[in-house]
Amino acid sequence: MKKIAYLITIVLLLNACQKEKRSVEKIDFNTNYKFSSDIENEASLTKEYQQSGTDFALKGDYKNALIHWDLMGGKEKNFSQEQIDSIHSKYKIVKASDYIIEKAKDNQIVIINEAHHNSLHRVFTKTLLKDLYHNGYTNLGLETLTNNDSLNAALNNRKYPIKKTGYYSKDPQFGNLIRTALDIGYTMFAYETTGNESGKPREIDQAKNIQKVIESRPNEKFLIHCGYDHVLEGTHSYWEKAMAGRLTEYTGINPLTINQTYYAERSKPEFNRPLYKALNIEESSVLIDQEHNPLRYERGNGWADIAIFHPKTTYIDNRPNWLFNNKNKHVSVPLFDIEIDYPIMILAFKKADDIHTAIPIDITEVESKTKKSILALQKGLHTIVVTNGNQSFKFEHDVK
Structure with a gap:
């Protein structure tokens, strides 16, 4: 039974690889978006949590943006x-x-x-x-x-x-x-x-x-x-x-x-x-x-x-639920064919955009190979850039 399960797993992986077959290109790519560890390190030294909250927001990390903002303090008050x-x-x-x-x-x-x-x-x-x-x-x-x-x-x-x-x-x-x-x-x-x-x-x-x-x-x-x-x-x-x-x-x-x-x-x-x-x-x-x-x-x-009062945010795969409204799809980006050291940043651009100057449609940071890489994208062809700051790759991803 174990052998059969193992063979089935191999077949599924091979099928997935064939299905996701694509052209991955190594590129030179510079981004001014900061990795989470860099933001955390800067904040621990400067205690400038308004800046670190903004830095997290700029890279699409809503949860940590709120967390760092709260490091400036707060008090619990309730109505009767x-x-x-x-x-x-x-x-x-x-x-x-x-x-x-x-x-x-x-x-x-x-x-x-x-x-x-x-x-x-x-x-x-x-x-x-x-x-x-x-x-x-x-x-x-x-x-x-x-x-x-x-x-x-x-x-x-x-x-x-x-x-x-x-x-x-x-x-x-x-x-x-x-x-x-x-x-x-x-x-x-x-x-x-x-x-x-x-x-x-x-x-x-x-x-x-x-x-x-x-x-x-x-x-x-x-x-x-x-x-x-x-x-x-x-x-x-x-x-x-x-x-x-x-x-x-x-x-x-x-x-x-x-x-x-x-x-x-x-x-x-x-x-x-x-x-x-x-x-x-x-x-x-x-x-x-x-x-x-x-x-x-x-x-x-x-x-x-x-x-205005906005509803409380819930999270889907660590991304805010409201990202997946207004025709945005929950897109899992496969990275099986990219050899790169983690953590990595994944940036999505519209296919026609200049990836070196344009603002991405979405960004997420992935800490390790075991973590999901989820983006909020609309239908259409996108250029996906994967970078760890030293190595960078790009490939096309069509959202159906």
């Missing part, structure tokens, strides 16, 4: 059952994307923020793009874009981001947001300050840059994706006014502002906001009170019109 019951009696939960699209119809500017270590926020903005476009939003301003006219003209013509496009856009999910927007027909524009300004001068400069674009296209609508507090209207405790508040001051236009960051999930559930923990969120949602008003994010005399 009475408070939880009161919340459920006061608010109803509605689908965030439907609510935002409906509200956006009456606006010219929508501003939505992100946490720079949280790729889910980029994925959510991407889900809004098509419906916003159908409602007249044809311009997309991104904080990440390098403010260089020739680079952005090239981006709008090329239709996919490259390393020079921006910093946070090196995250595959940010890159996919950009790709999707360009495919739909958006015109991309940069608005970041071109100097070294920070604080109040930066907020003013960003708002003035956006103002110039709006004044050049006065009858068009604008979606702006920014980081953190730049979304705040009203007053700001440090900047007097954030970018969104300045933009209203300069243009007279009241934007629809959306905050994704305050109720963002943490790696440690106990660190989640009490209100987040009190809700059973099954899809990205907004809370609506009995007067049909959305729950806002408020801090002092500043606010964002809508606060």
